[in-house]
Amino acid sequence: MQLNRTKKKILTIVEIVLAFTALFFAISDFVFIRYVEAETVHYTYNSKGSIDYKVYLKPNIMFNEKYLGKDRYYVLKYIDYIDMEFTYDFASSSTAQLNNEYSVTAYVQGLHGRENEILWSKEIPLIPGTAQTEENSRLNVKQSVPIDLDEFSEIAHRVYLDSEVNAPVVVSIVFNIHTTAVTEYGTVEDKLSPAVIIPIGSSVFKIEGESEATGSNSIKEMVKRKVPVNMGKVIMLAGISLVFIISAVYTAFYVKEAPPPDSFQKQIADIFKEYSERLAGLEHTMSYEISESITIKSIEDMVKIADEIGQPIFYYKVDDGTERKIEFFVFDSMRTYYMVIFGDIKVEPES
Numbered sequence: 083m084q085l086n087r088t089k090k091k092i093l094t095i096v097e098i099v100l101a102f103t104a105l106f107f108a109i110s111d112f113v114f115i116r117y118v119e120a121e122t123v124h125y126t127y128n129s130k131g132s133i134d135y136k137v138y139l140k141p142n143i144m145f146n147e148k149y150l151g152k153d154r155y156y157v158l159k160y161i162d163y164i165d166m167e168f169t170y171d172f173a174s175s176s177t178a179q180l181n182n183e184y185s186v187t188a189y190v191q192g193l194h195g196r197e198n199e200i201l202w203s204k205e206i207p208l209i210p211g212t213a214q215t216e217e218n219s220r221l222n223v224k225q226s227v228p229i230d231l232d233e234f235s236e237i238a239h240r241v242y243l244d245s246e247v248n249a250p251v252v253v254s255i256v257f258n259i260h261t262t263a264v265t266e267y268g269t270v271e272d273k274l275s276p277a278v279i280i281p282i283g284s285s286v287f288k289i290e291g292e293s294e295a296t297g298s299n300s301i302k303e304m305v306k307r308k309v310p311v312n313m314g315k316v317i318m319l320a321g322i323s324l325v326f327i328i329s330a331v332y333t334a335f336y337v338k339e340a341p342p343p344d345s346f347q348k349q350i351a352d353i354f355k356e357y358s359e360r361l362a363g364l365e366h367t368m369s370y371e372i373s374e375s376i377t378i379k380s381i382e383d384m385v386k387i388a389d390e391i392g393q394p395i396f397y398y399k400v401d402d403g404t405e406r407k408i409e410f411f412v413f414d415s416m417r418t419y420y421m422v423i424f425g426d427i428k429v430e431p432e433s
Contacts, residue, residue, distance in 0.1 A: 087339055094333045101326035108319035116309040124267040126300035127174035131259050131274040133293045134167045135229075155288050164229040164280075168209070168257045172221035172272065179264040180221050185211040186257050188229075190237050192249035201249050204237055208255070221261065229255070231282055238282065251283040254291070265301060272297045346425025350399070350408055353381050360385060360395055367398040367409060378421040381410065387419050388412045401425065 085093065138149040142160040149165075150156060168186055186209035194201040208227050231253070238251040254277055261272040278291040343351065354361070378384050388395050391414050399408040406425030411418060 085333075085337055085339065086342070090333060090337060090339055094330050097326045097330035097333060101323045101330060104319045104323035104326065108316050108323060111319070112311055112316045117306040118309050119304050120307050122303050122305045123175075124301045124303060125175055125178065125263070125265045125270065127172060127263060127270065127272065127298065129170070129172045129259075129261065129272050129274065129297040131170045131257055131276045131295045131297075132168075133255070133257055133276050133278050134169065135278070135289070136165045137289075138162045138165060152289070152293075155286055158231070158282065158285050158287065161231055164231070166227050166229055166255065166278075168223070168225045168227070170221070170223035170257075170259050170274070172261055174219045174263060176265070177217060177219045180216045180218055181213070181262040181264070182215070182221055182223070182260070183211060183213045184223055184257070184259045185209055186225070186227060186255065188234070189254040189256065190234050190251065191254060192238070192241065192247070192251050194247075194249050198250070201247070202241065204241075206234075206237075223259070229253075229280075231280070234280075235282055249283075250281065253280040253282055254278075255280070267301045267303070270299045270301060272299065344425065346401075346406060346423070349423060357381065357385060357395070360388065361410075362394045362396050364396050364398040364411075367400075368396075368411060374417045376417055376419050378410075378419050381421065384410050384412060384419065384421050403427070 134152065136149040136151060137154070137156050139145055139147065139160050140162045142157075144157065144160065168184075170182075170184060172180065172182075185207070188206040188208050190204040190206065192201040192203075193199065208229075209225055234251075234253045242248060256275055256277040259272070259274045263270050263272070274295040274297055276291075276293055276295040278289050278293050280289050281287040378387065384395055391412070393412050393414065396411040396413075397408060398411075400406070404427070406427060408423050410421040413419075
């Protein structure tokens with residue numbers, strides 16, 4: 083392999099630069115400490131509050147069951163009482179001080195208008211406000227209350243007798259829960275209010291509302307974490323650096339430097355630099371004696387002639403140990419325009 087002096091120098095410099103670049107990144111990955119920001123969750127919880135119920139019946143000829151479950155139609159006349167169960171579950175990732183308050187309230191409400199806006203409301207506590215504190219990761223509340231609809235119907239009847247306003251009446255039963263979790267990283271709050279609506283003004287009704295509510299929250303923090311050294315990457319970069327160093331040494335000391343071009347090579351290089359788009363190469367030389375031959379002295383004259391007659395310039399080049407020349411041809415219908423440039427034969431020194 084031989085390279086001229088300029089190409090050899092450029093190749094050596096490029097290999098050295100690449101070697102030191104790879105080495106720099108290898109040392110950087112090994113020496114310099116890197117950090118990455120990551121989100122750390124210190125505390126998280128999930129909660130659920132729900133209202134379940136069974137509608138117990140008076141003896142009647144319509145139903146054989148003692149009670150009816152959720153999501154049924156109920157006949158007001160046959161209802162004995164409604165057994166309502168209020169449940170709250172709180173589960174967290176770690177122990178904290180859990181401060182919990184809950185209550186159950188019934189609101190007897192008269193409605194009015196197309197949008198069923200509240201005309202009047204009476205508040206009746208079913209479970210008074212209750213507070214509890216625990217050091218725990220879980221919390222459970224479970225309470226049952228029998229609901230007597232006759233009591234609410236009596237309130238609605240008294241309002242009607244006094245006001246003479248015959249409004250639709252519903253009973254909204256709301257389970258209010260408020261839990262505060264106090265941790266070493268901060269405080270989070272959970273507020274749930276599942277509720278059901280009983281339209282006691284109708285002879286047949288269905289209990290509606292949102293009987294379940296869920297909650298979740300967390301305490302998070304963005305922290306910086308040290309990135310461990312990727313030894314595989316460090317070794318790979320160090321190996322690449324070594325390969326480029328060896329390659330640079332080989333190029334500098336073992337790749338032979340090609341001799342500079344002689345006058346023949348320079349002359350040909352100048353011609354191709356100027357007229358490469360005008361030249362077409364031949365695989366074999368052609369005899370210019372088969373037709374009238376005109377010898378031309380300069381490539382510029384060959385170009386003029388080719389332009390004048392509208393023909394391309396053909397060339398055939400040979401450069402080996404026995405012959406060095408390049409021939410140019412422009413063919414007309416009856417003439418051949420010919421030019422040749424000879425080079426000195428290189429004599430290899432005897433070893």
